[in-house]
Amino acid sequence: MNSLRYFVTGGPMQLAMREWRQMGKWRGPISAFAIGALLGVTGPFGSQTALAPAVKYAFWMDVALVGFGAAAAAGRVLSSAALGGKQATRIVAIAAASAVPMTFFVAWAMGVVRPGRAFSPLQLLGLYPYVALVQLLIAWLTSPDNWMSAAAPVEQPAAAPEYPPEFVSKLPPALRRDILALEAEDHYVRVHTLHGSALVLMRLADAAALIDSRLGLRVHRSWWVAKDGVRVLERTSGRAIARLVDDTVVPISRAHLSAARTVLTG
Known part of the structure; x- marks a missing residue:
């Protein structure tokens, strides 16, 4: 069959x-x-x-x-x-x-x-x-x-995922590319990029919901990471972390560890 x-x-x-x-x-x-x-x-x-x-x-x-x-x-x-x-x-x-x-x-x-x-x-x-x-x-x-x-339709390449304009427009022009991670800070989200970081007035949950799931995922209650921003997953002192390309260390909670391994190492 x-x-x-x-x-x-x-x-x-x-x-x-x-x-x-x-x-x-x-x-x-x-x-x-x-x-x-x-x-x-x-x-x-x-x-x-x-x-x-x-x-x-x-x-x-x-x-x-x-x-x-x-x-x-x-x-x-x-x-x-x-x-x-x-x-x-x-x-x-x-x-x-x-x-x-x-x-x-x-x-x-x-x-x-x-x-x-x-x-x-x-x-x-x-x-x-x-x-x-x-x-x-x-x-x-x-x-x-x-x-x-x-x-037998002609196969069209899937469009590359992009960050939503309503999210990117909140960032300074110089930080609207090469996004590595999002970090919750009270009622704000700190957007980490290769070119620096900036605060955006938005909850992390709302930001993660806006972004295409193909671009990254939530790995901790306070962190969302971009797939292209992760260099390697490691385990230090008994806890899992994601090391970003700029050497920023992001904790991975147990609840998100399985999904992180699947998405970030696949």
Whole structure:
């Protein structure tokens, strides 16, 4: 089960679908070939027994290629704005519109490979839904937002966490970068940076709640430390400490020790 999940979500399947999307202009002809082959195998409309194998496959390949052309033409005529911009509505509309000329084409092509075969108006109406189903598949495959695009989204790098403006703006301009730790001092927070420190009128709990947890964590009731500001975790005189890059020593309480080890040494 795990290997299947890897194949679908993070392994060969993701790679195959990404490469499929990147094939661009070749995706249509390849899809037409695949659909033509499928129709040749299934042999709809009585072609399985009525046509020789070579004729049958050539017939359905031609039908599939013309079907892709009809869908492409319908897609140019039917703008997304006119259909409300919904992808599903656009696909159905393209299939329905392109199936009209394709119904006549299929009827004509059947007459070519089976001389004397003719379709009455009523038979053409009965043929239309089957042609529309094929065109629906074609319209879906040629859509830029089909399931393959949705199943394998382009991975975007996660945005780097930043200190919130409402916190940073309280600091002098020279101390708004290289933050190492926050220390509680009565009703204030002393912000330690590589360039000095400053007091901010704010409770430590409120400051810690504002800051993205990816930047650091609370290690003591009086201290919050930045991940990038910690050089090493140590144990001295039976107590755990975090030594910052400027050699400031920050105590780590027992309640926060496990989280500190996980976050600061991970």
